[in-house]
Amino acid sequence: MSVVPTDVADARVALDFSLPPEREAHEPPEARGLPRDGVALMVSRAASGEISHRAFTDLPALLLPGDLLVVNTSATLPAAVPLPGGLAAHFSTPLPEGDWLVELRAAGGAATVPYPGGSPGQRLDLPGGAVLTLGDRFTQRLWRARLSTAVVPYLLRRGQPIRYSYVSRPWPIEAYQTVFGTRPGSAEMPSASRPFTPEVVARLVARGITFAPITLHTGVSSLEGDEDPYPEPYDVPPATARLVNLTRRHGGRVIAVGTTVVRALETAARLAGPGLAGPGTGLAGPRAGLAGPRAGLAGPRAGLAGPSAGWTGHIVTPEPAGRLLAVDGLITGLHEPRSSHLSLLAAFAGLDLLGRCYAAAIERGYLWHEFGDLHLLLP
Amino acid sequence: MTNTKNAVITGASRGLGLALARGLAADGWSLVIDARDGDALRAAAAGLPPEAAVTVLPGDVTDPAHREAIARAAADLGGPDLLINNAGTLGASPLPSVADYPIAELRDAFEVNVLAPIALTQLLLPALRRRGGAVLSVTSDAALEPYAGWGGYGAAKAALEQASNVLAAEENLLRVWWVDPGDLRTRMHQQAYPGEDISDRPLPEAAVGAFRKLIAERLPSGRYRAAELMPSRALS
Numbered sequence: 001m002s003v004v005p006t007d008v009a010d011a012r013v014a015l016d017f018s019l020p021p022e023r024e025a026h027e028p029p030e031a032r033g034l035p036r037d038g039v040a041l042m043v044s045r046a047a048s049g050e051i052s053h054r055a056f057t058d059l060p061a062l063l064l065p066g067d068l069l070v071v072n073t074s075a076t077l078p079a080a081v082p083l084p085g086g087l088a089a090h091f092s093t094p095l096p097e098g099d100w101l102v103e104l105r106a107a108g109g110a111a112t113v114p115y116p117g118g119s120p121g122q123r124l125d126l127p128g129g130a131v132l133t134l135g136d137r138f139t140q141r142l143w144r145a146r147l148s149t150a151v152v153p154y155l156l157r158r159g160q161p162i163r164y165s166y167v168s169r170p171w172p173i174e175a176y177q178t179v180f181g182t183r184p185g186s187a188e189m190p191s192a193s194r195p196f197t198p199e200v201v202a203r204l205v206a207r208g209i210t211f212a213p214i215t216l217h218t219g220v221s222s223l224e225g226d227e228d229p230y231p232e233p234y235d236v237p238p239a240t241a242r243l244v245n246l247t248r249r250h251g252g253r254v255i256a257v258g259t260t261v262v263r264a265l266e267t268a269a270r271l272a273g274p275g276l277a278g279p280g281t282g283l284a285g286p287r288a289g290l291a292g293p294r295a296g297l298a299g300p301r302a303g304l305a306g307p308s309a310g311w312t313g314h315i316v317t318p319e320p321a322g323r324l325l326a327v328d329g330l331i332t333g334l335h336e337p338r339s340s341h342l343s344l345l346a347a348f349a350g351l352d353l354l355g356r357c358y359a360a361a362i363e364r365g366y367l368w369h370e371f372g373d374l375h376l377l378l379p
Numbered sequence: 380m381t382n383t384k385n386a387v388i389t390g391a392s393r394g395l396g397l398a399l400a401r402g403l404a405a406d407g408w409s410l411v412i413d414a415r416d417g418d419a420l421r422a423a424a425a426g427l428p429p430e431a432a433v434t435v436l437p438g439d440v441t442d443p444a445h446r447e448a449i450a451r452a453a454a455d456l457g458g459p460d461l462l463i464n465n466a467g468t469l470g471a472s473p474l475p476s477v478a479d480y481p482i483a484e485l486r487d488a489f490e491v492n493v494l495a496p497i498a499l500t501q502l503l504l505p506a507l508r509r510r511g512g513a514v515l516s517v518t519s520d521a522a523l524e525p526y527a528g529w530g531g532y533g534a535a536k537a538a539l540e541q542a543s544n545v546l547a548a549e550e551n552l553l554r555v556w557w558v559d560p561g562d563l564r565t566r567m568h569q570q571a572y573p574g575e576d577i578s579d580r581p582l583p584e585a586a587v588g589a590f591r592k593l594i595a596e597r598l599p600s601g602r603y604r605a606a607e608l609m610p611s612r613a614l615s
Contacts, residue, residue, distance in 0.1 A: 094552060096509035150549040185551045217551070233552045235511060237597045307597060309511025309552075 015342045015355060023362060024166040025372035028175050029195075037197045040366055040373040044357050046349050047379060051360055056195045056374055059331075065208025066252035068243055070327075072190040072260045073213045075181030077152065078159030078173050079188070079220075080105075080112075081126055088112050089124065089132055090162050091151055092142060092187045092219035093232055096311070101138050101230065102145040103220050111165040118143060127158050139230060142220075152184055162188055162220065166369060176370075180257075185217035185233070191370035192258035192332045210247070212240040216260040216312075229340055231313040234264040238307040241268060244326055245303040253328040253379065254303075259316075259344055262327050267312040269326035271305045316344040323347060330377045334361055334368040348377040383432075385456040387411045387449055387503065389440050389496070390466030392419035394565035395517065398583040399463060402591055404431035411452045411459075413466070415439050432456065440466045440495035450502045458506040461594065464496035464516040470535070472570040474528030485531045492535035497542055504550070513554035513594065516543050518602075520559050529571075540602065547600035555600040556593055560586040 029038055041056040054062065063069075079091045086107040093101040105112035124132040126147070135144035147154060161176045178193040179201065205211070216234040244254050244265065256262045303326050316322050322343075330348050335341040346354050357375065366373045386403050390396040392414035400412055400423065409432035414420040417437030424435045434452040438445030453459040470488035471481060500514050507514065521529040522536035540557050547555035562568060564580040589608035592598075598608075 094508075097505045098508075152549060152551060183551055233508075233511075235552075235597075239596060309597070310509065 017337050023368050025367040025369050026168050028371045037195045037200050039195050043376045044349055045378045049353050060203045060207045063209050068210045068247040068254050070212050070261045071180040071257045073180050073182045073215045074186040074217045075184040076176040076186050076189040077155045077184050078161050080160045080162045090220050099144050099146050101142040103141050111163055183215050187220045189370050190258045190260050212243040214264045216264045218260050231311040234312050235309040236264050236268040236307050241304045241307040248303045255329040256327045257331045259341055265326045266316050267314045268304045268308045271308050316347050318347045328379050383409050384460045385409045386461040387453050387459050388463040389413050392416050392423045395583040396465040397423050398587050402587040404428050409456050441490045446499050459503050460510050460512045462503050462514045467492045469567050469570050470531040477530035480531050488531050488535045493538045508552050515556045518557045518559050558603045560605045
C-alpha cells in the first residue's frame with residue numbers, strides 16, 4: 001500500500017520532479033500529424049498498483065458497461081486581451097458582483113510572463129474602447145477588476161486563447177475547444193476531454209458507458225506551485241446528480257473527465273453530508289441549487305447530496321477532509337511538478353503509485369500540458 | 380448552510396403568478412410576492428400553505444423604491460435563488476392595431492413588460508449569481524407571431540425575450556429562461572377578448588407542472604413553451 005501523505009504539501013514535495021522541455025507538448029497532436037484522439041493513455045489501477053500503457057482510443061475497452069463518464073461542458077474563452085505597452089490581461093474567473101479575477105502579464109519572448117506591476121484603482125485601456133479598472137489584489141497574481149462592458153461577449157470578439165511559453169505559436173480558439181464544450185466560460189481549456197472525438201464517444205456509448213454533464217468554468221492555471229486554486233463557478237445539474245447516485249448504487253464507477261469535474265462533483269457531495277466539512281471558499285459559500293433530491297445514501301458509496309451550483313473553493317486532497325466521496329476514477333492530463341493538481345491525483349492513486357506513474361511517463365516519453373497525453377486513474 | 384430556496388414572484392395576486400406561488404410554496408420554497416392590488420395580494424397570500432414563509436409586498440414593479448424593497452426582502456430570506464418576472468400588462472384594451480396604438484399606453488406596456496423586469500433582474504443579479512440562481516420571464520407566442528391587435532403587447536414581450544436571450548449569453552453562471560405558458564384562463568386573457576367566453580382555455584394551474592419541471596431540473600437557458608415541458612405519459 002502506498003504511503004498516505006498527511007499534508008497537501010507532502011504530496012507536492014514528494015512529487016517534485018523536473019520536467020524536461022522535450023516532455024512538453026508544444027502544439028496540438030493534429031500539428032504533429034496525429035488525429036485529435038491519437039494521444040497516449042497511461043492507465044494506473046490503485047487496487048493492484050499496476051501501470052499499463054495504451055492508446056487513448058482503447059478507452060472503451062478499459063471501461064465497463066455501467067460506468068459513468070462525467071464531462072465538463074465549459075467551453076474555452078479567448079481570455080487573453082493584449083494591452084498597449086506590451087501587457088496582456090488574462091480574464092480568469094467571474095465573481096458574483098460582476099467583477100472578474102484578472103491576471104496581468106507582460107510580453108516575454110515567445111509568450112508572456114507574470115507582470116508584478118499595477119495598482120488599485122488603475123484604469124487600463126483595452127482594444128475597442130473598453131476600460132479595465134483594477135480593484136484590490138485577490139492573490140499575489142490575480143486582481144479583482146471590473147471591465148466597462150460585459151466580459152464574455154467582449155472576449156469572444158476581442159480576445160485570444162491564453163498561451164504559455166511552452167506552446168511556441170498561437171493556435172486558433174478551435175484548437176482549444178472540446179467536443180463537450182457548449183457553455184463559454186473557461187479561461188483555459190478543460191483539456192482532459194480534448195482527445196474525445198465523436199467516434200470515441202459513439203464507441204463508448206455503444207459499449208454501455210453513460211455520459212453526464214457538469215459545468216465548471218476553470219480559471220488561469222499559471223499559479224505558482226504553492227498557491228491553492230481559487231474559487232470557481234460550477235454547476236451540477238439534477239439529472240447528473242441522479243446519474244452519479246444511480247451508477248454508484250449499482251456498483252458502476254463514476255469516472256471524472258478532468259480535475260474540474262472532480263472538484264464540481266466532490267463539492268456537490270459535501271453540501272448536505274452531515275459531519276463533513278463544507279467547501280471552504282473565499283466567497284459566500286456555494287449552496288444547494290434550485291431544487292432536487294436532498295437525501296443522499298449513507299455509507300461509503302454515498303455519492304452526491306444532490307444538485308448544486310455556485311462557487312466552489314473545495315480542494316481535493318488525500319487527507320480525510322479532502323477525500324473522495326463521489327468520484328471513483330479520473331481521466332486527466334499530465335500535471336506540472338509541485339502543482340496542486342498532484343495532491344488531487346494522489347487522492348485517487350496514492351503517492352507511491354502516482355510517483356511511479358510520473359517516473360514511467362517521463363521515461364516513456366509522454367507529453368505534458370493541454371495538447372499532451374492522458375492518464376486514466378482507476379480504483 | 381440552509382436548504383431553503385427563495386423565489387421572488389412578481390404579479391402573484393392572481394392568474395399564473397398566483398398558481399406559481401402556490402406550486403412553489405407547496406414545494407417548500409420561501410417567497411417574496413408582489414402585485415399592484417394589495418388587497419388581492421394579501422388574499423392570495425392567505426390562501427398559500429400556512430407553513431410557507433411568504434413576504435407580501437404590494438407595489439408597482441415600475442417603481443424603483445418598490446423594486447429595492449423586493450431586493451431587500453429577498454436578501455432578508457437569505458438571498459434569491461429564482462426571480463420570476465411574471466407581472467405584465469396587456470396594454471390598451473380592447474386591443475388596438477399598431478396603426479392606432481396610443482403611444483402613452485404603449486410606453487406604459489414597455490415600462491411594465493420590459494423595463495421593470497430588466498431593472499429588477501439587474502438588482503438581484505449579484506445575489507442570483509452567488510447562489511447559482513435563475514431568472515424566469517413569462518412571455519407569450521404573441522412575441523413571435525403576427526397576431527392582429529397584439530402589436531403593443533407582442534412587441535414588448537419580444538423585447539423582453541431578446542433581453543433574456545442576451546442575458547443568457549452574458550450570464551453564463553445563471554439559468555435564464557423565458558417561457559410561453561400558452562393561452563390560459565386569466566384576467567389578462569379575458570381583457571384581450573372582452574365579452575368573449577374564454578372558458579375553453581385551461582386554468583393557469585395547468586401550466587404550473589411545466590414550470591416546476593423547468594425549475595427543478597435546472598434545464599439549460601433558453602426559450603421554452605410550457606406545453607413541451609409537460610411530462611410525457613408514464614409507461615405502464
